[in-house]
Amino acid sequence: MSTDEKIQAEEKTQEAVATAAQPVTGSAIAQLAINSIRTLSMDAVQAANSGHPGTPMALAPVAYSVWQNFLRFDPSDPTWLARDRFVLSCGHASMLLYSVLHLAEVKQSDHYGDVVDEPAVPLEHLKQFRQLHSRCPGHPEFGETGGVETTTGPLGQGCGNSVGMAIAQKWLAARYNKPGHELFNANTYVLCSDGDLMEGVSSEAASIAGHLKLSNLIWIYDDNKITIEGETELAFTENVAMRFKAYGWNVLKIDDANDLPAIDKVLKRFTRTKNMPTFVVLRSHIGYGSPNKQDSHKAHGEALGAEEIALTKKFYGWTRDQFDVPPEVYEHFRSGVGARGAKLHKAWKNKVKKYAKDHPELAAEIAAMEKRDLPADWQSAIPTFPTDPKGMASRVSSGKVLNALAAKIPWLIGGSADLAPSTNTLLTAEDAGHFEPDNYGGRNFHWGIREHGMAAALNGMCLGGVRPYGATFFCFTDYMRPSMRLSSIMRLPVIYVLTHDSIGLGEDGPTHQPVEHLAAMRAIPGLVLIRPGDANEVAEAYRSALSLNDKPTVLVLTRQALPTVDRTRFASVSGAARGGYVLGGTDVQLGGARPDVILMASGSELQVVVAAYERLTTEGVKARVVSMPSWELFEMQDAAYRESVLPSDVTARVACEAGIEQGWQRYLGNGGRFVGMASFGASAPAPALYKHFGITPERVIEEARVAMK
Ligand SMILES: Cc1ncc(C[n+]2csc(CCOP(=O)(O)OP(=O)(O)O)c2C)c(N)n1
Ligand SMILES: [Mg+2]
Numbered sequence: 001m002s003t004d005e006k007i008q009a010e011e012k013t014q015e016a017v018a019t020a021a022q023p024v025t026g027s028a029i030a031q032l033a034i035n036s037i038r039t040l041s042m043d044a045v046q047a048a049n050s051g052h053p054g055t056p057m058a059l060a061p062v063a064y065s066v067w068q069n070f071l072r073f074d075p076s077d078p079t080w081l082a083r084d085r086f087v088l089s090c091g092h093a094s095m096l097l098y099s100v101l102h103l104a105e106v107k108q109s110d111h112y113g114d115v116v117d118e119p120a121v122p123l124e125h126l127k128q129f130r131q132l133h134s135r136c137p138g139h140p141e142f143g144e145t146g147g148v149e150t151t152t153g154p155l156g157q158g159c160g161n162s163v164g165m166a167i168a169q170k171w172l173a174a175r176y177n178k179p180g181h182e183l184f185n186a187n188t189y190v191l192c193s194d195g196d197l198m199e200g201v202s203s204e205a206a207s208i209a210g211h212l213k214l215s216n217l218i219w220i221y222d223d224n225k226i227t228i229e230g231e232t233e234l235a236f237t238e239n240v241a242m243r244f245k246a247y248g249w250n251v252l253k254i255d256d257a258n259d260l261p262a263i264d265k266v267l268k269r270f271t272r273t274k275n276m277p278t279f280v281v282l283r284s285h286i287g288y289g290s291p292n293k294q295d296s297h298k299a300h301g302e303a304l305g306a307e308e309i310a311l312t313k314k315f316y317g318w319t320r321d322q323f324d325v326p327p328e329v330y331e332h333f334r335s336g337v338g339a340r341g342a343k344l345h346k347a348w349k350n351k352v353k354k355y356a357k358d359h360p361e362l363a364a365e366i367a368a369m370e371k372r373d374l375p376a377d378w379q380s381a382i383p384t385f386p387t388d389p390k391g392m393a394s395r396v397s398s399g400k401v402l403n404a405l406a407a408k409i410p411w412l413i414g415g416s417a418d419l420a421p422s423t424n425t426l427l428t429a430e431d432a433g434h435f436e437p438d439n440y441g442g443r444n445f446h447w448g449i450r451e452h453g454m455a456a457a458l459n460g461m462c463l464g465g466v467r468p469y470g471a472t473f474f475c476f477t478d479y480m481r482p483s484m485r486l487s488s489i490m491r492l493p494v495i496y497v498l499t500h501d502s503i504g505l506g507e508d509g510p511t512h513q514p515v516e517h518l519a520a521m522r523a524i525p526g527l528v529l530i531r532p533g534d535a536n537e538v539a540e541a542y543r544s545a546l547s548l549n550d551k552p553t554v555l556v557l558t559r560q561a562l563p564t565v566d567r568t569r570f571a572s573v574s575g576a577a578r579g580g581y582v583l584g585g586t587d588v589q590l591g592g593a594r595p596d597v598i599l600m601a602s603g604s605e606l607q608v609v610v611a612a613y614e615r616l617t618t619e620g621v622k623a624r625v626v627s628m629p630s631w632e633l634f635e636m637q638d639a640a641y642r643e644s645v646l647p648s649d650v651t652a653r654v655a656c657e658a659g660i661e662q663g664w665q666r667y668l669g670n671g672g673r674f675v676g677m678a679s680f681g682a683s684a685p686a687p688a689l690y691k692h693f694g695i696t697p698e699r700v701i702e703e704a705r706v707a708m709k
Contacts, residue, residue, distance in 0.1 A: 029332050030260060033068070034060045035316045036103060036329045038289070041095035042312065043322045044129035044136065046303045051130055051138065054287035054299030055222065056096035057312075058257055059191060062220055062282060065263045066189050067100050067337050070271070074341035075106040075333075078120070078146045079113040081370050081465050082172075082348055083341075084186050085149045085165045089158025089202075090193035090222065091139035092301065095129065098136045101147040102126055103325065104333045108135070111143030111491045111550060113372065120146030123323060142463070142490045150463055151490050154482055156199030157456055159219060162190045163205040164460020164468070166217035166277070167435070167445075171413065171466060174441035176362055181355045183348065183366070187271065190219045194227050198236055201483070204453025209277045210248030211448075213437040217277040218270045219249075222257075224286045226297050244279040257284035275437075289315040365410060369465045372493070372549045374409055381408040382543055385535035391563040394603070395499040397535035398557050399424030401542045402469070402497070406432070406443070409546070413461075414469035414495070415445025417454050422559075423471035423499045451476050455483030455496075462492040467546070469495035473505075474514045474556055477521060487552035488526040495545050499557040501531065502658035502681075503693060504604050506559070509683030518602075518659040521554050522631060530630040531556040532576065533606030534565045537629050540576035544633060558604045560686050565610070579633025580645055584613050585624030587644075595624035597652040597704045600667060602628050605656040608675075608690075611697035612654075616704060623704070624650075628667070652707040656700050658690075673703035 041056035067073075072084045088097045102121040109115045121135055128134035135145045139153030149165070152158040165188045173184040196202050209217055221240065225232045241251045250273050254262045263282075270278040287299025290312045304312065313319075320326070356363035368375060381404045385397060406412050406427045413427075413435075420426045426444055433442035447454040447470070454470045461468040477484065477498060487494045503513045521529045528551050530541040538557070545553035565583070567573060575581025583606075585595055597616070599609040606627055613625040626645055628634065634642065646653075651671035655664045661674040668674060675695055682689060690696060 029328065030064065030068075032326055033103065033329045033332055034064045035318055036325050037064060037096065037099040038316065039313060039318055039320075040099040040102065040126060040323065040325065042304055042309050044095050044098070044126050046306065046309055047127055047322075048130040049303050051095060051303065052092040052301050053095065053304055054290075054293065055090060055093035055193065055224070056099065057290070057299070058224060058284040058286050058288045059093065059096055059222055061258050061260055062263050063096055063100050063191065065260060065267060067104060068333065069264060069336065070267050071189065071337055072186065072341060072344050073337060074345035075104050075147075075338050076342060077115055077345060078106050079109050079115055080345050080348070081366065082184050082186055085162070085188040085464075087149055087152065087158045087162045087165070087188065087190045088140060089152055089162070089190055089196045090155065091152030091158065093191075093193070094136070094138065094140045096191075097140055097148065098126060098129070098145070101145065103329055104147075104337050105330065106147035109146040113370070115146070127323060150459065151486055154486070155193070155195035156201040157483060157486055159190060159192050159196050159202035160205040160453055160456020160483065161460035161463065162188045162217060162219070163209045163214065163453070164457035164462070165464045166209065166214040166460075167212070167457060168461045168464025168466050169216050170214065170440040171435065172464070174439070175410070176366060178355070178359060181351060181358065183351055183355060185216075187216045187218065190217070191222060192219050193222045194224070194232050194236055197221060197240060201452045201456055204450035205456060206244060206247045206249065208448060208450060208453055208457070212435070213248070213275050214277045215274050218267075218280065219277070220280045220282050222284050223281050224284045226286045226295065226300060228297060228300055230297050241279070241281050248276055249279040250276045251279045251281070254280060254282045257282050258288070291315065369411055374467075374546060378405065378408045378546065379543060381405050382539050384539065385564050387566040387568070388564040391561050392535055393559055393561050394532055394535065394538050394557040395422070395424045395559060397538040398497060398499075398542075398555065399426075401539050403428055405542060405546065409467065411466040412469070413443040413445070413466055414458070414471070415447055416471035417447045417451045417476070418449045419472055420444075420446075422473070423497055425469065425471040425497050451479035452483060455480035455487070458494045459483055459487050459490065459492055462487075462494050463490075467493065467495070469497055471497040471499070473500040473512060474498040474517055475500065475512050477517055477554075481520070484521075484527065484552065484554070485524055488524050491526065491550040492552055493545075493549050494552045496552065496554045497557065498554060500559045501556045501603060502558070503677065503689040504558050504560045504658060504686045506686040506689065507683055510680040513681035514659065515677045515680055516660050516662070518556065518657065519662040522663055527552050527554060528630060528632040529554045529556060530633070531603035532629045533601070533603055533627050534562050536564065536567070536573040537576045537627065540573055541629065544577055544630070556603060560604065562604055563607055565606075570610075576627065576629055577633065578637050578641065579630040579635070580626055580628040580642075582645055583625045583627045584610065585617070585622065590622050590624070593622055594647065595650050596622040597654065597708050598624045598626055598646060598650055599654050599656070599700060599704065600626045600628050601656040603657070605658055605695065608695060608697055609654070609656050609700055612700035612704065615697065615701060621704075621708075631663070631666075652704070654700055654703045654707055656695065658693075658695055671707055673707045675699050675703055
């Protein structure tokens with residue numbers, strides 16, 4: 001008998017036992033727990049008069065089964081590194097998650113993994129669903145509510161995150177498990193909806209998960225045949241199961257979302273599946289139990305109304321008041337997921353203690369990772385680059401710095417969306433390896449041409465404990481912006497290595513040349529963009545990026561060579577950490593005199609303003625040149641420092657950047673002038689383009705003269 005046949009035979013026996021032993025709906029206490037999830041969800045949506053009751057009502061049984069019978073999760077420490085993850089990708093059904101977190105008495109934790117000794121979701125917060133400062137915001141938000149593993153709501157993102165979580169779990173297992181010491185073997189459970197599966201990002205994620213054979217990942221698809229506008233017939237008629245089969249997933253079916261034994265069987269089957277992710281088509285009925293709204297899009301996104309709630313509760317046989325949970329339900333969860341999680345977590349801590357004796361260095365790594373720390377001496381790896389008028393592309397210096405740092409930080413792992421030879425993001429150490437189904441300890445990732453899936457997975461990897469980076473061309477941030485925005489909302493220190501930063505990439509032309517992308521990235525609150533001006537600023541950029549443990553960083557790098565600035569003639573590169581600094585024309589160099597004009601630039605245009613500065617200086621103009629690799633880091637400095645770099649009484653200013661002007665007004669003021677792009681680029685060698693679009697020292701000098709008038 002093959003393994004698969006054995007599993008099937010075993011399941012048949014179990015099925016017979018299950019059918020004989022209990023009704024299809026499960027035990028009375030299970031029913032009570034499930035109906036508690038349903039009624040809490042209905043009541044909270046009704047209290048808010050806003051939200052999504054139908055899907056929590058339908059998915060309560062499967063959420064119950066996963067949590068109560070399978071999830072290895074300790075409610076008293078929702079941040080335990082080796083825990084199973086539960087992701088509600090259809091974030092609109094947030095009340096499902098909040099109800100479970102409430103009933104399972106999960107503790108509160110924050111963005112940094114600090115646990116607070118109080119319930120994450122007390123009843124008062126459920127009653128304040130969707131109100132300001134409630135721990136039950138409209139959609140689940142990581143860091144706001146203990147037990148919420150990731151921020152979901154933009155459909156498809158949770159699916160993408162889950163692939164990153166499963167990857168992190170496989171990687172941790174491969175690197176840290178040793179003979180006699182199994183520390184990591186966690187699973188990721190996902191609930192997802194029609195919307196999740198229509199979004200492209202989930203297809204990218206599913207495709208790579210199948211390729212990678214992530215057997216620790218299960219997506220449970222809520223096949224309710226309903227979306228907002230009506231029946232899925234309107235727009236979604238493909239055979240989803242066949243699609244996932246083609247992706248290489250193990251596809252299973254549950255015909256009735258209320259059939260607990262069937263759910264149990266499928267989840268067991270998942271935990272025994274070794275070589276592929278699991279996809280479950282779960283046929284459900286949105287608004288289950290509501291006599292007038294079940295199976296209708298009316299149950300999707302609005303309160304049921306008091307009358308309909310009364311009718312539905314009658315159907316459930318529910319006689320209690322609003323928000324009134326039977327005490328035995330709490331006890332039930334305590335003795336289920338609570339007891340199991342506490343026991344496993346305690347055993348894990350003991351395992352780690354023993355492990356630390358045999359593998360002290362690896363144990364120290366795990367401890368650092370748990371706190372989102374880095375190895376103590378990681379900064380010692382950061383290289384310095386000698387002065388070089390010819391210099392090197394910042395993508396090249398980036399590759400050198402990244403590799404030097406990776407040697408010090410084992411869990412700095414990542415890859416590119418099929419552009420590693422161009423983005424220079426390959427880790428070249430002999431033992432770095434490639435993350436593949438037969439080598440989950442590999443540190444190089446091949447995302448294929450799936451930028452969005454990559455970015456969503458990076459968030460999941462970061463949530464899973466590692467420090468991930470992902471790379472592509474800067475222009476293709478357009479293809480992953482939704483996930484980058486979520487990196488920032490979740491305060492995740494993901495590093496995006498983005499090369500080919502402007503018209504400077506040359507011949508590939510306007511489709512590949514970012515123009516508005518700097519402005520677009522800077523518009524994302526909390527995200528730190530760094531566009532370093534030479535190799536040493538690249539080194540500093542990595543120092544900043546890795547020092548930040550609660551913000552994503554975007555490194556914007558060139559294809560073309562940049563001169564490495566002579567730091568004996570110009571200021572030390574240490575200023576780059578402050579986002580903007582005086583490179584030439586310092587107070588000392590100007591003898592304390594007020595500058596006549598300030599020239600600012602980032603990245604590849606630094607050399608342009610430096611050339612202009614040198615010419616103006618020889619002409620006797622008291623010019624100052626400011627390198628501005630990062631507005632966001634500059635804005636984090638105190639007012640006195642910012643004033644010392646850009647004295648407010650110097651209104652003659654020129655900024656030069658091979659992107660659009662938008663945003664530069666902040667530093668230019670009314671009297672300032674901008675030299676950059678106002679249109680898409682063109683296909684030609686880079687020097688010709690800089691000349692054609694007038695991004696030259698001559699133009700900067702011209703504008704400086706206008707500004708000084
Ligand atoms: C990217 C994205 N687009 C649109 C929405 C708005 N929206 C929320 S739920 C939903 C569709 C609901 O259908 P389904 O995913 O099947 O969820 P169900 O109603 O079955 O729970 C839409 C369009 C969203 N949240 N995210
Ligand atoms: Mg649906």
